[in-house]
Amino acid sequence: MMVFELLNVRTMLMFGAVSSLILAGVMTYFSIARRTYPGFHYWTGGVVSAGLGGVVISLRGIVPDFISIILGNFLLLLLPLMFTKGLIAFVDVPNRVRVVNSVVLFFFTLVLLWATYIEPSLRVRIVCFCLIMAFFFFEALVIAIKYIPPVLGEQDWLIVASIIFSIFGLLFRVVVVSLHDHVSLFNNTEIFQGIAISMSILAAIASGYSFLILNTHRMENDLSAANKRIEALANVDGVTSIFNRRYFDTKLELEIKRLQRSSLPISLVMADVDCFKQYNDTYGHQAGDDCLREVAAVFKKSCRRVSDIAARYGGEEFIMLLPNTDLHGAETVAGGIQKAIDSLAIPHKASTVSDAITLSIGVASVNSSRSVSSGELVSYVDQALYRSKKNGKNQIQIYEEQS
Numbered sequence: 001m002m003v004f005e006l007l008n009v010r011t012m013l014m015f016g017a018v019s020s021l022i023l024a025g026v027m028t029y030f031s032i033a034r035r036t037y038p039g040f041h042y043w044t045g046g047v048v049s050a051g052l053g054g055v056v057i058s059l060r061g062i063v064p065d066f067i068s069i070i071l072g073n074f075l076l077l078l079l080p081l082m083f084t085k086g087l088i089a090f091v092d093v094p095n096r097v098r099v100v101n102s103v104v105l106f107f108f109t110l111v112l113l114w115a116t117y118i119e120p121s122l123r124v125r126i127v128c129f130c131l132i133m134a135f136f137f138f139e140a141l142v143i144a145i146k147y148i149p150p151v152l153g154e155q156d157w158l159i160v161a162s163i164i165f166s167i168f169g170l171l172f173r174v175v176v177v178s179l180h181d182h183v184s185l186f187n188n189t190e191i192f193q194g195i196a197i198s199m200s201i202l203a204a205i206a207s208g209y210s211f212l213i214l215n216t217h218r219m220e221n222d223l224s225a226a227n228k229r230i231e232a233l234a235n236v237d238g239v240t241s242i243f244n245r246r247y248f249d250t251k252l253e254l255e256i257k258r259l260q261r262s263s264l265p266i267s268l269v270m271a272d273v274d275c276f277k278q279y280n281d282t283y284g285h286q287a288g289d290d291c292l293r294e295v296a297a298v299f300k301k302s303c304r305r306v307s308d309i310a311a312r313y314g315g316e317e318f319i320m321l322l323p324n325t326d327l328h329g330a331e332t333v334a335g336g337i338q339k340a341i342d343s344l345a346i347p348h349k350a351s352t353v354s355d356a357i358t359l360s361i362g363v364a365s366v367n368s369s370r371s372v373s374s375g376e377l378v379s380y381v382d383q384a385l386y387r388s389k390k391n392g393k394n395q396i397q398i399y400e401e402q403s
Contacts (some may be wrong), residue, residue, distance in 0.1 A: 007196060009056045016201035017054025023208045024048040036215055039089035043211040048083030049075045050204050069116050073129055077108070080136035080166075080205060083211065088139055090214075101136075108132050126177050130170040130200075137167045148214075152221055162203065162210040165277035169199035237312040239289050240296035248311035248319060252374045255307070255323045260371065266323050267330035267365035268381040271299075271337065273316035274358045274393045278350035291346055291357060292316065298340045302333055319381070327365035327398065334361045334396050358394035360385060365399075 027044040030036065053075030060068040081101075108128060115124040141163045150156045181275035225276075235247035243251075252268075259266045273279070273295060280288040292312070299310035299318050309321040321329050338359060346357040362384030366372050384399035391397070 009364065010060075012197055013054045013058035016050045016205065017058065019201075019205050020047050020051030020054060020208065023205060023212075024051060027208070027212055030212065030215075035219055037090055037218055038092070039086035040211075040215050042082045042086030042089060043208065046079045047208040049078035049082065050208075053078075054201075065116060069125070070112060073112060073125070077105075077129070077133060077136070079207075080133055080140055083163075084136060084140040084143060084208065086211065087143045087147070090218075091143065091151050093143070093147055101139075104132055104135060123177055129173050130177075134167045134170040134174075137163055137170070138360045142166070152179060152218060154216055156210075156214050159207075159210045159214050162207045165199075166203035166207055169196065169203040172196050173200060196363040212265070237296075240293050240312050242296045242300050243309055245311060245313050248309060248313065248321065249374065251309050252321055252377070254379045255321060256372065256374050257379065259323055259355060263367075264324045265326045265365055265367040266321075266377070267327065267363065268377060269320040269322065269330055269334045269337065269361060270313065270364050270381040270385045271295075271318045271334075271359040271361045272385060272389060274353050274360055274389075275348065275351040276316035277358070278352075279348050282348075282350040294344055294346060295341065295357070295359070298337055298344070302337050302340070304333075317358045324367070326367070327363070330363045330365050331396065331398060334363050338396060353392070353394045360388040361396045362388055363385070363398050 024044055024047040024386070027040070027047060031040055031044065031202050053072050056063070056068055056072035056075060060072075062068075111128045112125060115121045115128070141160065144159050144163060145155070151192040176196045182185040235243055254265060273291070276288065276291075279291060283291075295318060296310070296312060299320055301318065302308075303310050307323045311319055311321075313319040320333065322333060325333075338361060341357060341359050344357065347355065349355060351358065362381045364377060364380035364384055366377060366380070384397045388395050388397040
């Protein structure tokens with residue numbers, strides 16, 4: 001523990017200042033080479049200000065008191081203020097100028113001038129400075145706790161911990177200074193004063209690094225969200241906005257494996273829009289796309305459970321995956337789809353079946369009595385659909401698993 005007694009405070013301040021300026025350089029490079037969010041430049045400015053403040057204060061006795069005390073303290077005080085302003089920009093909340101902040105800064109100025117030129121008192125300056133620094137850090141803490149979770153989807157506990165550590169270090173120094181008769185800035189002969197100063201320096205540096213990590217955290221979240229959006233777009237049909245064949249094939253493979261392990265049935269419903277080529281030729285491709293969208297909406301609405309999946313299988317073909325559904329249940333769903341399409345009554349004067357859009361539908365279902373591949377199940381429902389079209393269209397045909 002003697003190390004804290006032997007450390008020269010001027011050296012400690014200079015070390016903290018240089019470390020802060022190095023961190024500021026890293027943050028500046030980061031803002032150039034990587035994406036940064038609103039508020040990052042405020043955090044960088046706060047770290048620069050703290051570094052310059054440390055340099056100026058460490059030159060006490062070499063430069064005029066106005067520079068080493070007044071300017072130095074204000075430069076250090078900018079650290080939590082800039083952190084708070086950066087957080088406000090980062091989380092995008094209204095930046096209301098608080099009257100209390102202006103009052104606190106005015107009060108600090110008066111006390112600093114009085115304790116420097118009228119009745120010089122290092123103890124008063126340190127206590128006042130630490131309390132006001134803690135006040136501004138607390139303001140940053142409130143913003144972090146309240147507004148970071150909605151932005152990140154979770155709390156960034158590193159930034160919270162670093163701010164709390166900063167507040168604790170400042171209050172600890174207030175206690176140490178208040179309890180000791182002899183207070184000296186550079187003649188460090190008391191172990192707790194050394195610990196308190198070291199904590200303040202480490203807390204400031206840790207806060208700067210935590211804001212750097214906070215920016216990276218948000219960048220990773222945004223990248224993950226962008227990848228999910230891209231993945232979602234890759235799984236959705238561009239015309240109908242329901243799932244595409246790629247997604248359907250993937251889910252079918254997974255559901256077959258899952259249901260076979262659970263000894264549960266699985267069913268497919270496949271439909272084809274009757275005489276769709278003639279519909280396009282008669283009404284145009286735009287009307288054809290609108291027709292497909294209405295059919296897709298019926299399929300999507302027919303998905304009653306989260307595990308049910310409706311997809312555009314290709315062209316005018318649609319397919320529905322019904323996990324844990326037996327043949328009777330799948331046939332009921334198919335009947336509901338057919339009735340819903342009939343109720344739409346989409347005109348189709350070129351149809352050889354009806355004067356409105358109709359569907360040919362095939363249904364297939366398998367249970368877990370034997371192993372079946374996804375390709376086999378699709379071939380079953382495709383055979384049922386083929387029979388539906390061959391037998392006159394606008395009907396439902398069932399493929400029953402052969403025992």
